[in-house]
Amino acid sequence: MPDGLTKLRLAGISDRLNFDRLFASATDAPSVTEVYVVKPDILAIRIDTGHITKGGQIPYQPQAGDNIADPAKGWLKRNGELVGAVVGPDKDFLTRFDQFSGSALDTDLADQPNTYSVTPTDRSAAVSPEAVERKSKPTDMAWVGPWKFEWPMAHTIFLDMSDDFVAGKTYEIDLSKLGIDPVTFKYSPQQNRSEAVHVSQLGFRPDDPAKVGFLSTWLGSGESLSYGEGLRFQLIDQATDQSVYEGTTVLSVPASRSEDKRRNYNGTDVYKMDFSDFAKSGTYRLCAEQIGCSFSFEIADSVWQKAFHTTARGFYHQRSGIALKQPYTDFERPRPYHPDDGIKIYQSTYTLMESSEGLKLGKQEARAGLKAGNTGKQVANAWGGWFDAGDWDRRIQHLEASRQLLELDQLFPDYFNRLDLNLPESDNALPDVVDEALWNLDFFQRLQAEDGGISGGIESDRPQSNFAASWQEPGDAYVYAPDMWSSYLYAGVAAQAATVVARYDQERADSYRDSALRAMAWAETQYGAAEAVDWRIRSERNLAAVELYQATGDRRWHQLFLETTVFSDPKAPLWKGNSHDQQDAAFVYARFSDLPVDTEVQQNARDALLAWADSQVEIVNGTGFNWSKFDAYENVGWGGSFGAPESIQILRAHALTGDRKYLAAGVLANQFSLGANPDNLVYTTGLGQRSPQNPLVIDARVTGQAPPPGITVYGPLDLWRFNDYWIAKQLLFDKMSPSPWKWPTTEAYTDIFLYPAVTEFTIHQTMGPATYARGYLAAREAVTSTAAAESGGRMAK
Secondary structure (H helix, E strand, O other), X not given: OOOHHHHHHHHHHHHHHHHHHHHHOOOOOOEEEEEEEEEOOEEEEEEEEOEEEOOOEEEOOOOOOOEEEEOOOOEEEEOOEXXXXXXXXXXXXXXXXXXXXXXXXXXXXXXXXXXOEXXXXXXXXXXXXXXXXXXXXXXXXXXXXXXXXXXXXXXXXXXXXXXXXXXXXXXXXXXXXXXXXOEEEEOOOOOOEOOOEXXXXXXXXXXXXXXXXXXXXXXXXXXXXXXXXXXXXXXXXXXXXXXXXXXXXXXXXXXXOOOOOOOOOOOOOEEEEEOOOOOOOEEEEEXXXXXXXXXXXXXXXXXXXXXXHHHHHHHHHOEOOOOEOOOOOOOOEXXXXXXXXXXXXXXXXXXXXXXXXXXXXXXXXXXXXXXXXXXXXXXXXXXXXXXXXXXXXXXXXXXXXXXXXHHHHHHOHHHHHHOOOOOOOOOOOOOHHHHHXXXXXXXXXXXXXXXXXXXXXXXXXXXXXXXXXXXXXXXXXXXXEEOHHXXXXXXXHXXXXXXXXXXXXXXXXXXXXXHHHHHHHHHHXXXXXXXXXXXXXXHHHHHHHXXXXXXHOOHHHHHHHHHHOOOOOOOOOOEEOXXXXXXXXXXXXXXXXXXXXXXXXXXXXXXXXXHHHHHHHHHHHHOOOXXXXXXXXXXXXXXXXXXXXXXXXXXXXXXXXXXXXXXHHHHHHOOOOEOOOOOXXXXXXXXXXXXXXXXXXXXXXXXXXXXXXXXXXXXXXXXXXXXXXXXXXXXXXXXXXXXXXXOOHHHOOOOOOOOHHHXXXXXXXXXXXXXXXXXXXXXXXXXXXXOOOOOOXXXXX
C-alpha cells in the first residue's frame, strides 16, 4: 500500500494537472514546432496538433451516486459519465482518464500547394511551392475512455520550391489558410538544425575508430529523396562556431538495394558522413552543405561511460520488492510485490519450461497452467528480481542480463571496480555492476527448492492493468515449479557469479558455488530420467558445465562440457536453430588460460565465435545506418529491432583478438540506437536530446512522472513482416499518413504508450545487450593510434 507521502505526492500531481488544463487552452491550436531545410529547394515544416492533460491518479473519495460499472476493471461512472478506474487492493485510488483538447489539421488543405506562400522579407514576390509532400504520425495517446483514444499528431510537410533558398535571407511562411500564424525562417545552413542530418547524440571517444553521421530524408507521400554523392559536410565547434573538419558524403545504401536477406528498411537513399580520423575533444555539430546541422554531440573520453551509466541504471528502476527513492533516484515509487505487504504468492506445479512464456513445451497458456497447478501453498521469501518489462513478472531469462553484467566485470575488473552506479549496495566490497547482477540472481536463489531445483520465476495471476501501479495490483501471483531448463540456466550464472565474487567476498562466492552445484545435481537427475530433451535445455546444460568447471576446477564438469560441445566439429557454428546455442559457452571456453583445456575444441570455439562476428560485421557494413542483426534473416521487431544494438559477439571478438575491425564495427552498430537514425531519437530513456517519452512503463504513466532513465525500448516494428499486428490494424491504420505499412521501418517508431512491440522492452532482449555494449565500449583500453581510421576528410584550416 502507498504510504501517506505517496498519497500527498499524487495529490500534488492532481494540482499540477489542473494547472496544465488552464495552460492547455493557449496551446490547443495547431502550432509550428520546427522549420528546416532538407534540400536547398525543399522546406520542411512540422505542425503539432492536440494536447493531452494526463489523468493521473488521486486518492479515491466515494461520492453519492458513484457506480463501479465494471468491477473487474474498476471503471467508475460518476454523474452518468465514465471518469476512470478505481484501483488497488482496497479500491482506494482513482486513475482518471486523460483529457484531450485541440483541433486537428485539415490534411486535405495541408496537401495543396496553394495553401502556402513563402516570401523573402526583403519584399520579393511571394511564391507557392510546386508540390507538397507530407508524413504524419502520433506523438502520444490520450486514453479518454475504457477503450477510446485521442491522438496528438506531428505532421511534417515538405514544400518543394522552384528555386533554392538563399543563405542569410529570412523568409515568411504564410500558413493562414490552415489557421496558423505566419512563421519566419532565416536560412543559415551552418546554424539551422535539420532533421535530415543524423548522428549519435552521445558522441564518440577520441580514439573510437569509427565516427560517422548520416544524411537522409524520406518524404512520406513523396517517398525517396536523393542527394547525390560528394556533398560537402563540416564539423562545427560549438564553442567557437568555426569549422574544424570537412569531408564529402558517400552513398551508404540506396533505396533500391536490400540491406539483408529480406529488403531495404529506409525507403530512401542514405548517405554517410565519415570523420573517423578526427579525434580532438570538444562539442560539435555536423552540418551538411546547404542543408543544416545535427544535434550537438561530444567527442570526449567520458562519452561511453555516460551512456553506460544511464543505461545500466535502468535495472535499478526495474527492481521489484523494494521502494525506489532518494538518494538513489528521482523516480520514486513504493515497494511492490513483497509478501510482507499482503500480496499472496502461491507455489504452482506448472513449469516455465512448459509455459508460453518459456520454452512452450506444454499446451496451456502460462496463467492457465499456473492456476491449474496451484498447490495452495504460499511462498514466503518470493521477492526481488527485475520486472520483466511493462508488466510485473520475473523470469529465468533475465539471468542472461546478469550474465552480461558479470562478464563485463570479468573483462574489465579494474574499470568496473571504480564505477559508481548509486545503488543501495554501493558501499559494499563488490563493484556496482556485480551488485546489480546479483540483485537478480539472489531472487532465484531465494526460490531454490530444498532438493536444489530452480523455479523459472514468478508470474501474476492476471494481465496487468494499465491503470494500476505495480504496488496496487489486486491479484495474486504464482511461483513456477522447478524445471531442468531453469535449473541449468541458473547453475551456469550462479557458477559464473562464484568465479567473479571470489575476488571480493569468498564466503558469498562459496554460497553461489554451492547453490549452483545443487541446482546442477537436481537438473542432472531430471535429465537422466527424461525421454527426450529440447535442444535449448541441452545448450544450457553445456554452458552450466563450462561455468562450473571454471568455478570449481573439477574435471568432471570439463568432461561434461566436452561431451556436449558442438566444437569438436571445426565447422560447427555458434548457433543453429533446433540444434544448439553455444554462443556464451564458446566465449567462456575460448578465454580459459589457467585451466587444462582441449586445445582443438578451444580453437574451434574461438574460430566459430570469430566467424559469427565476421558475419555480423558484414551486416553492419551493409546496412544504411550501420545497424546490426543477429543474422541476416532475423526479423526486425520484438527484440530484434533497432532499440538495442546487436553487438555482443562483435565485441567479444574484439576482446579475443584486439582486432580494430571488430571495435569499429562495435562502435558503428551502436550508432542507430544512440540517435543516428531518421527520427533522431535515442532509444534509451534519459539519454541524448530526444528520447522516448511514452514507453510502456505503467508506474510512470499512472503517477504522472517522466519515464525512469535507462529503459531501452524495442524500437520500430517491421510491418512488412508483422503485417497483422493489432495496434497497427486497430488503432493506427487511419492515424498515420502514409499508412503504417508504408512507413520505412527505420522511421516507424511511434512514441505511444500502448504499443508493446515498439515502446515496450525486456530485461534480456534490450536492456542487457544495450548495457553490455556501452559498458564494453566505455571500459575497453585506449586505442593508441588513429592511423588506421580513414575517412577521406581533412582538418579545416
